[in-house]
Amino acid sequence: MNASPPTLNVLFLCTHNSARSILAEAVLNHIGGPRFCAFSAGSQPRENQQPNPLALKVLDAAGIATVNLRSKSWDEFAQPDAPHMDLVITVCDNAAGEVCPFWPGQPATAHWGYADPSEAPGDEAARLEAFRLTLHAIRRRLDLLVSLPPERLERMALQASARGLAAS
Numbered sequence: 330m331n332a333s334p335p336t337l338n339v340l341f342l343c344t345h346n347s348a349r350s351i352l353a354e355a356v357l358n359h360i361g362g363p364r365f366c367a368f369s370a371g372s373q374p375r376e377n378q379q380p381n382p383l384a385l386k387v388l389d390a391a392g393i394a395t396v397n398l399r400s401k402s403w404d405e406f407a408q409p410d411a412p413h414m415d416l417v418i419t420v421c422d423n424a425a426g427e428v429c430p431f432w433p434g435q436p437a438t439a440h441w442g443y444a445d446p447s448e449a450p451g452d453e454a455a456r457l458e459a460f461r462l463t464l465h466a467i468r469r470r471l472d473l474l475v476s477l478p479p480e481r482l483e484r485m486a487l488q489a490s491a492r493g494l495a496a497s
Contacts, residue, residue, distance in 0.1 A: 337415040337482060339367045340436075346371025346400040348447045348460070349420040351380045352388065353467050359393045360468075361475050364482075368412065370403035381447050387460045416491055420467070421445060437488030441470055441495050470494050 339357060343350035350369035357367035371378070378400035385395045405411060414436040420443055443466060449459030473494050481490045 336363060336366050337487070338412050339365055339416045339418065340403075340406055340414045341367065341369040342403055342417060342419045343369070343371055343421040344373050345378055346374045346402075347378055347381045348384045348445060349443050349463060349467070351384050351398055351400070352460075352464050353418070353420055353471065355388050355393050355395060355398060356464070356468050357471050357475070360471060365475060366412070368406065368414075369398075370401050370406055372403055374400045374402050381460075383446070383453075383457050383460045386457065387464050390461075391464060416487055418491060437491055439488065439491035439495060441467075443467065470497055473497055 339361075341350040341353040341357075346369055350371065354367045354369035357365050361367065380395070380398050380400055385398070388395045388398075406414065413434050415434075416437045416439070418438070419440045443463055444459075446456065446459035446463040449456045474491065477490055480486065
């Protein structure tokens with residue numbers, strides 16, 4: 330009998346941890362089943378930073394839980410007692426260019442760039458649509474990630490797989 334593959338911990342990074350990384354964390358936890366556990370953090374969350382209300386609104390509309398989502402610093406995941414990360418994905422160009430903390434265990438890394446929906450112009454309906462489109466773009470890549478066979482999620486293959494999905 331084959332043992333089930335271990336759960337892969339995935340950390341999504343963005344600058345403020347209020348929109349794209351929050352969306353990615355929530356979606357992967359929603360669709361990832363027992364194979365994935367997602368987290369998110371920011372390189373420079375503002376004091377008292379909270380998830381963007383429009384991000385929470387589109388997640389709620391998609392039937393994705395938002396109850397435990399919170400903005401946090403990536404320093405939280407560089408602590409000795411933090412969960413070990415298997416994969417770290419930057420989802421904004423600013424965070425991709427920053428010097429990241431040392432991640433214990435040298436996880437696989439990838440960059441999946443998305444435009445910041447919180448900077449979309451227009452009224453609330455237009456900005457909400459920008460969040461919805463970003464949610465769908467993130468969901469497409471994450472659907473591909475969770476559908477990968479176990480051998481594509483092993484340590485060395487995981488980085489190549491995650492980076493390859495950036496072109497999807």
